[in-house]
Amino acid sequence: AQRVTQPEKLLSVFKGAPVELKCNYSYSGSPELFWYVQYSRQRLQLLLRHISRESIKGFTADLNKGETSFHLKKPFAQEEDSAMYYCALSGVQGAQKLVFGQGTRLTINP
Amino acid sequence: KAGVTQTPRYLIKTRGQQVTLSCSPISGHRSVSWYQQTPGQGLQFLFEYFSETQRNKGNFPGRFSGRQFSNSRSEMNVSTLELGDSALYLCASSLEGGPETQYFGPGTRLLVL
Numbered sequence: 001a002q003r004v005t006q007p008e009k010l011l012s013v014f015k016g017a018p019v020e021l022k023c024n025y026s027y028s029g030s031p032e033l034f035w036y037v038q039y040s041r042q043r044l045q046l047l048l049r050h051i052s053r054e055s056i057k058g059f060t061a062d063l064n065k066g067e068t069s070f071h072l073k074k075p076f077a078q079e080e081d082s083a084m085y086y087c088a089l090s091g092v093q094g095a096q097k098l099v100f101g102q103g104t105r106l107t108i109n110p
Numbered sequence: 111k112a113g114v115t116q117t118p119r120y121l122i123k124t125r126g127q128q129v130t131l132s133c134s135p136i137s138g139h140r141s142v143s144w145y146q147q148t149p150g151q152g153l154q155f156l157f158e159y160f161s162e163t164q165r166n167k168g169n170f171p172g173r174f175s176g177r178q179f180s181n182s183r184s185e186m187n188v189s190t191l192e193l194g195d196s197a198l199y200l201c202a203s204s205l206e207g208g209p210e211t212q213y214f215g216p217g218t219r220l221l222v223l
Binding site for chain 2: 032034043044045046049051052086088090097098099100101102103
């Protein structure tokens, strides 16, 4: 069965501090992993995907197949990073059937 | 380019009634997916339509159904509403179905009394 676990419902850090949002997954095949973000009063939007290996808004995420993890990291948090973050898995390439984690609410304190 | 639109934005129904929600995808997008978001279960995939055909389906009872029209607009229907169907229903569209090109709508908030 496909499962995505985000162990922290809430995460609070100070501006300028490093941020790490944890994501662990369970999937027997080769998954595609994504991070989605929802800012206050905005729509859910794709932040980054593991295949592209990009840095978006200073965030990076590395797929660790051995630990079945896809943690989201940013070295220096900014206040505008405050949002709800969802980790998601797609088990079939090109399929839009995403399995989402429960989400982590990130708050950046000034 | 206009984004994904969903109507209505808010809806109040009573148990036993049925409801139809509508989603208009971004122009040119052929895939539409539906998700249910609740505080307890989070975001759960309902189904995906591509070129008027259901291509993927989540683990929801048969009371939940959908369809897609030739212009890619999609509707989802929930019959015999239950209290637990109260949720935010999100629609997402993409060009061919890949999550990397997927854009979400604002959602329809359904309250079942």
